[in-house]
Every structure is written in structure tokens, then in C-alpha cells.
Amino acid sequence: MKRIINFILIGSMGLFSCKKVIDVIPQSNPNTTTYYSNPAEVRAALNGVYNGMQKPLFYEWQVSELRTDNSKQGQPGSTASTNRDLSDLDMFTPNTAHQGVYNYWLNTYNNIRNANIVLDKLGVIYDPAAGTISFADIAIAISDADRRQLAGEALFIRGYHYFNLVRLFGGVFLVHKPLVPNDGKTMNRVAAADIYKMIEADLSTAASSMSAAKFAQIPAATLGRANSWAAKGLLAKVYLTENKKTEAITLLQDVITNSGYSLRPIYADIFAIDKEMNSEILFAVRYKAGGLGLGSPFANTFAPLGTGSQVINGDGDGLNYPTAELDTATNGDTRKATILSVFGTGTAAKFYVRKFFSQVILVDDAENDFPVLRYADIVLMLAEAQGYTPASIDLINSVRPRAGLPLYNATTINSVAAFEKALSKERRIEFAFENQRFFDLLRFNKTMTTITIEQTMKDHFTNEYFTHYRLYVAPAPTLQELYDATTPDRMLLPIPQREIDTNTQLTIPQNPGY
Structure with a gap:
């Protein structure tokens, strides 16, 4: 059963000012000073951090998948400002005040703040100079194993957020502990290398702190929470992005050999709402339908516009529109029926993303989880890290039978260029609309010799x-x-102009080209 998160602890950043100072806190009102007195309260707050992953994900497709050859803004003739904003991202011409970019940035940092509060209460300290994490003494009566598990989950989520930020914006603000608003005005951007240093520390600590139970032994009550295997898999992707292939290979082989996760024989089953958190899902952002405020918006967001309830109840928005290229690339591939579909015929035909589709009772309230890291990703990353070898070709072949495609051999892949083209196409289709393609293409600039974004x-x-x-x-x-x-x-997004304009103490540098 999915978690139903009915409590979200709001962070400590002040949002309002007042001439009077009220220094007596009503004892009936929990806050970051009086809360976190026991493990149950920490877990409740951590649930809020998990829930906080939904808001940036709402915008993530705009800043990632839309800027690839998989997706395009579906209404080129529209003059609506929202459509024009999407077009600007699609064509790599967003301005520095782009609302979608700012919304993604703001919601990501809001959840980093939430994670930092939990980490602070658990005594987790990051040393930027050393790039290490330590655990200080705390007053909460909690076992060391529980403390490290909870801290590992929060570190995983913080590392995940910063990994997205550094790939999308380059060097950003390194916020590793709770701040009051004025502290933020004295903090400037740091180099991308410093962001990666903390991501590595977060994920390596998370991997060594959390449960390493094999998939079949994971208790049903903890399915969906981050574990050691998710942290190792994400850290391997970080290493691969930094072109640290040797380090990535070690972690990927560990996950493949020891985690108990595996490929599903039927591609559609990976995303089926009655098979959630299956053996292929190392980590997903979870959603729960039923009018709880936790449902997925993507079934309506991606369904075709102007179809009434013929496709989905409440109509669709027609966004994240599949390209003709992807439609052609998936011909003869059985994954196509899960990835995309078409409504109508001829010139009136409308393609739409099918992967996160389930029928809804309420608009924007679908059941579908959103995968962040899958076992197929682990397998194909190992092929990428190893490069053009027979073993790597075998790894690519391992995901092709369920696509109904023939296996590659030494004749069909007979050069580095052929290997890289095959791997790029396999990842493109396998993870279409999972917000992986843009990050893949960025990474290929470092890990491949014949493919650039x-x-x-x-x-x-x-x-x-x-x-x-x-x-x-x-x-x-x-x-x-x-x-x-x-x-x-x-390829980098602009730093939101509001961050630059509202800081009266520092000059925040904008990314080149904006």
C-alpha cells in the first residue's frame, strides 16, 4: 500500500515580517525548534520530504525532455504566453525571467530546505572543505541503525535534487544546512565541482547508511523508500556523468550482482498501476489517487488537447508532445504502445505520451508513479561505462527481447560509432519521457566520441x-x-533573474549566453 502523507512539516525560512516581535511560541503549535523530539516525528517530517519531490517533478519535463529530440511544444501556432514559454525551452531560447525555470528552481530548493532540516535534527554535518559527512550527538532517543537509515533517505533526496540542479544550471548555491533568510544573501554560487563533491558525499554516505536488503527481502511497508541500492545506482550515474567510469563500473556491477533487482519480462508491467514498485524500480516519485492531493497530474497534462473525455476524464493539455522522429524510431518496437499513442487520424491525428496514463476520476489525480532509477538504467549505464566490448553488447541485448527486437552481434555492431549509436537509441526509446534523454545527451558529450547533444x-x-x-x-x-x-x-538554463535582482549584498553571476 502506498504511503498517504497527511503531515508535512513546513521549513524554518521566514516568509513574513512584522513590526512586533512575538517571542512566545504557543505550545500547541509544532515548529522546527520543538518538533523532532522522537523518531516518529522525524519520520513524519521525512515523509514530507518525499512528498516534496512531486513539485519540482511537475516542471522537470519542461527543462529536460522538452529540450530533446523526443518532445516538442505541441501548438506551434499558439500565441498564449504559457505555450510561448514552452516553445522558448524547446528552442533553447528561454529568457532569464522564464517562469517555468523559476518554478522548477524554487520548488527544488524548497525541498532541499526540508531535507536539510531533517538532516540537521539527525545531527548530519557536511564539511564543504573536506567533502565529508559526519554525525554529531543528538538528543533524540533513536537507535544508530534507525538514525542512519532516516539520514540516508534524506541525503539521497538532497543528492538527487542537487544532481539535477548542477546538470541543468551548472554551479549553483550550495545550501547544506538550514538557513535564515539573511544568510542566503551572503551566499554566492559555487563551482560545479563543489556541487558534485557534496553529491558524492551525500550518496556515498546514504549507500553505506541505508538498508541493503535484496529486493525480495524488502518489507512491503518500506517499498518506495530509498535504500542502499538506489543510492549506489544514482551515485554510479553521478560518476558516469563526471566521466569517472571505473568508479561507476564498480557500483553498477555491485547492484547487478547483489541487489536482487531485475528486468521485467513485459515492458508495460514496469509502469502498470497494479504492479508498482516492482523488481525493476530502484526508486520512483510516488503518487496516490483518490482526492488526497497526492495524485499524478501527468495523465491529464500529456493527454491530447481538445479531446473532451474521449481519452481521459477532464480533457488533456496536449503537452510534452512526441516528435515524429520518435514515432518513426519506435516502429516495430513493442515498447511503442506503452510509450506513446495517437488520437484521431490523418491531419487531425494527435500524438501523446502514454507511459504515465491511467484513467482518472478527478483531473490531475492519476495513480501512476514516476520512475527515477530503473534496473534497465543500471544495465545500460554499465554498457556505457565499459564502452565497445562484447560484454557491453550483451548488456544492450538484455533489454531488447521484451521490445520484440533482434539481438545485436559483431556484424551489426562492428565499430565504436555503431556501438554508441545503438546504445544511444536504446536508451532513448527505453527511457522515453522519463526525463532521461536530455541528461543522457549531456553525458554523452563526455562518455562517447561520436555523439554530442x-x-x-x-x-x-x-x-x-x-x-x-x-x-x-x-x-x-x-x-x-x-x-x-x-x-x-x-545547454545550461539561466539562473532565475529574481535570484540576481533581489540580492542587495552580492553580485550573482549569470550563466554565459544569457
Whole structure:
């Protein structure tokens, strides 16, 4: 049964000011000073941190999948500001005040704050100079095993958030403990290397602190919570992103050999709402339908616009629109029926994302969980880390039978370029619309020799220009203008302008190209 989170502890940052100072806290009102007196209260607050992962995920597809060859803004003729904002992300031309970018940034830092409060109460201290984490004495009566498990879960979530931030924005603000508002004004961006140093510390500590029970031995009550295997898998992706292939290989082999997780024989079963937290899901952001405020919005968000209740109750928004390229790439692949679908025929046909679809009673209240890390990811990352070898080809082949596709051999993959093309395509389809493609393409710039994100996206603009981008309301971009915006600088998002403008004590540098 899914957790139903009915308590969310709000963090300690002040949101309002007042001329009078009231220094007596009503004893009936829990706060970050009086709360966290026992393990149950810490667990309740940690549940709030898990729940806090939903808000940034609502915007994550906009800043990741939409900026790939899998997705496009589906209404090129629209003049609505929300659609134009999506178009700007799609074409790598967001301005520094982009609302979606700011919403993602704000919600991510809000949940980092929540995680930091839990970590502080558990006595977890990060030393930025040494890049290490230590545990101080605390007053809470809790066993060391429980304390480390709870701390590991919070560290995993903090590491996950910072991993997304550093890949999307580069060097950001390194907030590793609770702050009061004025403290934030004295904190500037740090180098990306310093962010990665803390991510590594968070995830390595989480991996050594949390349960390492094999999948079959995980109690039903804790399914869905982070564990040692999730931390090792995510840390391996961090290492691979940093091009630390040797370190990544060690962790990936450990997960494959010892975790008890495995591939599901039927691709659709991975995402089925009656098979959640199955053997392929190392970690997912969880949702619960039923009018609790915890349902997934993506079934409605991604369903085709203007179809009434013919596809989903309450109509769809038609966003995260699958590209014609992806439609073609999935022909003959049995995964296609799970990944995308089409409503209507001929020129009226509307493609839409099917992967997170279940029928809803209430709008934006679907049951579907959203995978963050899957066993197939572990397998294909190991192939990527090992490079062009027979063993790596075997790893790619391990996910192809359930796609109904023939296996590769030494004839079909006979060079580094052929291997990299096959692996890139396999990951593209396997994880389509799981917000992996953009991060994959960024990483390929380091881990591969023949694939770059810039050239991939230029090819995408070429392929889709006459059927999509040239139809934008005047002035429609030229193909050359799309090429010109596809630069290494523009692979990073702008630091939200509000962060720069509201700080009166420091000059916050903007990312180059904005």
C-alpha cells in the first residue's frame, strides 16, 4: 500500500515580517525548534520530504525532455504566453525571467530546505572543505541503525535534487544546512565541482547508511523508500556523468550482482498501476489517487488537447508532445504502445505520451508513479561505462527481447560509432519521457566520441523544421536561428533573474549566453 502523507512539516525560512516581535511560541503549535523530539516525528517530517519531490517533478519535463529530440511544444501556432514559454525551452531560447525555470528552481530548493532540516535534527554535518559527512550527538532517543537509515533517505533526496540542479544550471548555491533568510544573501554560487563533491558525499554516505536488503527481502511497508541500492545506482550515474567510469563500473556491477533487482519480462508491467514498485524500480516519485492531493497530474497534462473525455476524464493539455522522429524510431518496437499513442487520424491525428496514463476520476489525480532509477538504467549505464566490448553488447541485448527486437552481434555492431549509436537509441526509446534523454545527451558529450547533444539537436531541428518549427506565429524562427541557439552555453538554463535582482549584498553571476 502506498504511503498517504497527511503531515508535512513546513521549513524554518521566514516568509513574513512584522513590526512586533512575538517571542512566545504557543505550545500547541509544532515548529522546527520543538518538533523532532522522537523518531516518529522525524519520520513524519521525512515523509514530507518525499512528498516534496512531486513539485519540482511537475516542471522537470519542461527543462529536460522538452529540450530533446523526443518532445516538442505541441501548438506551434499558439500565441498564449504559457505555450510561448514552452516553445522558448524547446528552442533553447528561454529568457532569464522564464517562469517555468523559476518554478522548477524554487520548488527544488524548497525541498532541499526540508531535507536539510531533517538532516540537521539527525545531527548530519557536511564539511564543504573536506567533502565529508559526519554525525554529531543528538538528543533524540533513536537507535544508530534507525538514525542512519532516516539520514540516508534524506541525503539521497538532497543528492538527487542537487544532481539535477548542477546538470541543468551548472554551479549553483550550495545550501547544506538550514538557513535564515539573511544568510542566503551572503551566499554566492559555487563551482560545479563543489556541487558534485557534496553529491558524492551525500550518496556515498546514504549507500553505506541505508538498508541493503535484496529486493525480495524488502518489507512491503518500506517499498518506495530509498535504500542502499538506489543510492549506489544514482551515485554510479553521478560518476558516469563526471566521466569517472571505473568508479561507476564498480557500483553498477555491485547492484547487478547483489541487489536482487531485475528486468521485467513485459515492458508495460514496469509502469502498470497494479504492479508498482516492482523488481525493476530502484526508486520512483510516488503518487496516490483518490482526492488526497497526492495524485499524478501527468495523465491529464500529456493527454491530447481538445479531446473532451474521449481519452481521459477532464480533457488533456496536449503537452510534452512526441516528435515524429520518435514515432518513426519506435516502429516495430513493442515498447511503442506503452510509450506513446495517437488520437484521431490523418491531419487531425494527435500524438501523446502514454507511459504515465491511467484513467482518472478527478483531473490531475492519476495513480501512476514516476520512475527515477530503473534496473534497465543500471544495465545500460554499465554498457556505457565499459564502452565497445562484447560484454557491453550483451548488456544492450538484455533489454531488447521484451521490445520484440533482434539481438545485436559483431556484424551489426562492428565499430565504436555503431556501438554508441545503438546504445544511444536504446536508451532513448527505453527511457522515453522519463526525463532521461536530455541528461543522457549531456553525458554523452563526455562518455562517447561520436555523439554530442549539440549535433543531435541540430539534426532534430532539421528533421522537424518544415512540419513544425516553421509554423510558429510570426516571426517564425529560421532553421539557421535554431542552429545558432544550439550552443554549449545554452545547454545550461539561466539562473532565475529574481535570484540576481533581489540580492542587495552580492553580485550573482549569470550563466554565459544569457
